């Protein structure tokens with residue numbers, strides 16, 4: 001027994017060490033790391049291909065004339081540097097080097113295709129498989145230029161719920177949609193509701209922020225690219241600040257505050273839509289009765305009191321968000 005006590009310490013260390021080693025092995029196994037070249041291929045395409053420029057890419061082909069026209073007219077396309085002749089952004093910036101794709105397009109092949117009435121296509125499988133690479137790799141294609149210091153609103157992208165959940169830039173931005181790359185806020189509801197059906201349902205409830213009416217927009221409250229400090233991709237640091245950008249009169253501070261309730265408007269309101277008036281989470285008086293008892297009205301008889309059922313506490317407590325004026329008893333109570 002004494003001997004066991006003597007070696008006990010060493011035994012414990014050995015057991016712990018074994019666990020540690022096993023743990024490390026598990027960590028190693030669960031994170032296979034690809035060679036850098038593989039990642040590069042995801043973003044750049046075939047490494048044995050060369051960049052040949054938009055003109056050479058499209059020389060033999062008119063199928064992409066509209067894409068090209070739109071692109072040339074867009075902010076990205078107009079970045080061509082006239083002095084140097086070096087394009088800053090062209091088709092290959094996103095689709096990868098194109099030499100292999102057009103290698104086969106010899107004048108002879110074009111003539112033969114034309115004669116046979118066949119549509120000529122380039123060997124586009126040698127380009128980046130832009131639609132099928134993992135979402136983070138898709139975004140990386142954009143982020144190699146739209147780094148956070150170049151495009152300010154992307155500062156919080158990497159930590160955003162969207163990025164973490166494999167939403168990519170091109171899920172929202174349609175590069176070939178038209179020449180106008182700018183997102184029109186009027187279109188954001190449709191853009192977002194494609195994926196957020198439950199939110200769409202909330203906005204169709206009888207009481208809702210006028211988003212379907214296009215008076216308020218998803219992007220007034222949310223930044224799709226991420227949020228610095230608030231959860232739910234909110235544009236401002238807190239829920240209260242998000243709401244009081246428009247409802248400034250609810251901001252306070254008031255002499256008589258409703259405890260700290262108004263620090264988070266969600267204590268009583270739901271942001272998108274509700275079956276209750278005023279976007280309330282519950283109807284009055286039940287909303288208030290969750291936290292307060294009802295009370296008799298001064299000057300009424302007992303019988304009347306028993307019959308009295310308040311439906312709207314805020315008929316009397318009309319300054320429910322806070323007030324600077326005292327009530328008749330001098331206490332506050334949000335009467336005026």
Ligand code: HEC
Nearest residue numbers: 064067068071089090091093094095130131170174175176
């Ligand atoms: C800023 C990045 C970017 C640039 C620059 C760009 N594209 Fe694209 N392109 C994409 C993305 C992303 C897709 C796939 C998603 C989509 O269809 O919008 C795509 C899709 C396409 C498709 C359709 C492929 C398919 O599978 O349907 C064609 C064709 C195309 N691009 C041609 C061009 C041409 C030609 C140019 C140059 C004039 C060009 N692209 C420049 C990003 C880009």
Ligand code: HEC
Nearest residue numbers: 075076079088089093094141142145169170173175181182
């Ligand atoms: C090779 C560099 C490069 C790549 C790759 C690139 N962009 Fe751009 N992008 C630019 C430049 C330069 C502009 C024009 C200047 C600006 O507005 O920042 C621009 C403009 C834009 C605009 C319009 C901004 C405005 O105010 O009109 C959007 C939206 C955009 N890019 C999205 C994307 C998306 C999505 C991708 C990936 C599919 C992408 N870009 C890939 C360089 C790039």
Ligand code: HEC
Nearest residue numbers: 139142146151162167168169172181182183188219223224
């Ligand atoms: C969930 C949808 C969504 C995703 C994903 C997304 N964006 Fe946006 N993006 C928007 C919306 C909406 C706007 C316009 C309103 C705003 O500024 O929030 C915008 C604006 C922009 C702008 C400014 C030009 C403009 O249209 O006002 C650029 C540049 C841009 N995004 C690039 C990117 C890049 C690069 C990525 C990927 C890293 C990305 N976005 C991912 C929705 C998205």
Ligand code: HEC
Nearest residue numbers: 189192193196199209211216217218220221232239266271
């Ligand atoms: C008036 C401000 C406001 C507007 C407009 C708004 N939201 Fe929200 N949204 C919020 C707030 C605040 C939350 C957090 C709610 C919570 O935590 O209970 C939220 C939460 C969400 C969530 C998280 C899930 C959930 O339902 O709680 C999604 C997704 C969402 N909003 C999408 C949208 C979309 C899409 C639109 C436009 C169609 C939109 N929001 C318009 C304020 C707004």
Ligand code: HEC
Nearest residue numbers: 161162165167171188191192194195218222224231232233
């Ligand atoms: C391609 C699909 C897609 C599109 C388009 C999209 N989202 Fe999302 N969004 C997601 C996914 C996936 C999540 C994470 C899972 C979830 O909460 O449903 C998410 C989560 C959110 C959340 C919750 C964030 C959190 O922290 O819980 C908000 C808010 C949100 N999206 C707003 C928007 C807005 C605003 C737009 C339009 C500008 C938009 N989304 C467009 C897929 C999308």
Ligand code: HEC
Nearest residue numbers: 207210215216220221242243245246265269271277278279
């Ligand atoms: C972009 C501006 C804007 C933001 C941000 C905003 N609201 Fe509103 N809110 C409106 C508008 C516009 C109305 C509709 C007013 C009307 O119809 O007269 C409204 C109406 C309301 C109503 C009354 C609904 C009714 O039945 O008339 C409540 C309650 C409300 N908002 C609470 C909030 C809360 C809580 C937030 C934060 C999550 C918020 N608002 C953020 C603009 C905004």
Ligand code: HEC
Nearest residue numbers: 240243244247250258261262264265267268269278314320
């Ligand atoms: C203690 C519950 C409670 C909290 C917390 C609360 N509200 Fe209200 N809010 C109400 C009630 C009840 C009504 C309906 C009052 C009425 O009908 O006079 C209302 C109505 C509103 C209205 C529409 C009528 C009006 O007075 O303009 C807006 C806008 C509003 N609240 C915004 C906010 C904002 C913004 C916050 C957060 C800073 C907030 N509320 C926090 C209970 C609350």
Ligand code: HEC
Nearest residue numbers: 258259261267284287288290291292313314317320333334
């Ligand atoms: C989530 C709980 C909650 C809800 C919901 C709520 N209150 Fe309050 N209310 C409080 C708290 C906490 C105080 C501060 C109590 C204190 O300081 O002792 C307070 C204070 C008050 C006061 C001041 C008197 C006092 O006890 O200090 C009045 C009046 C009041 N609330 C009325 C209402 C009315 C009317 C509603 C419904 C529109 C409502 N409250 C909804 C929690 C709530």
Ligand code: HEC
Nearest residue numbers: 285288292293294297310312313316327328329330331333
């Ligand atoms: C008919 C008007 C009226 C209605 C309706 C009403 N109250 Fe009051 N309430 C008052 C008055 C008046 C006071 C005392 C104000 C003062 O002088 O300080 C008061 C005081 C209060 C107080 C503070 C009690 C204290 O100890 O100071 C609370 C909490 C309260 N009411 C909650 C509610 C709730 C919850 C409802 C709805 C179920 C409600 N009231 C409906 C008029 C009303």
